[in-house]
Amino acid sequence: QQPVQSPQAVILREGEDAVINCSSSKALYSVHWYRQKHGEAPVFLMILLKGGEQKGHEKISASFNEKKQQSSLYLTASQLSYSGTYFCGTGGNYGQNFVFGPGTRLSVLP
């Protein structure tokens, strides 16, 4: 079942902050975050694992609430390069049935 993301879209000015949320009705073993620019492949940002371990981008932070089956991605002091569509993804504990959310389109304006 596909995770739900909010908001669908957000517009920021350079330097502003944003939060993107991801929630699932199924138990989560991990949450992945990827960013995709127009016409390109998705690029890895971060993984959050059960138990609190995180792997990923140093300048991006995220949280993972296992009980609520939710994750949030925090983008601080946004730069023009942050523009793109952000996807969260979840899957079974052995990588099966990996499912991406519908995406959040982020636009950073000068």
Next chain:
Amino acid sequence: NAGVTQTPKFRILKIGQSMTLQCTQDMNHNYMYWYRQDPGMGLKLIYYSVGAGITDKGEVPNGYNVSRSTTEDFPLRLELAAPSQTSVYFCASTSAGTLNEQYFGPGTRLTVT
């Protein structure tokens, strides 16, 4: 390392034709995935593989077939192409299921007319 490579980059098919999209990775990853992405939409899982000889259906497998005879290669076969299969197809691989990042290929843009 080349990472994940996909061929072709672009292809136009006529309705009813068949083709194979190639995906190769040189990172010795066990897990490989095929996704499709329709314009303005998210990625949908078509098929995945957890190792050579092992494949399973994802969310949208109808109209597609896969095989995994080696660790490196995971081709996607389209039989009897339909306009609904017009999409961008991404192949991805990872070393440890959901525990590590997925590396994506550059994609194949397919149009069926």
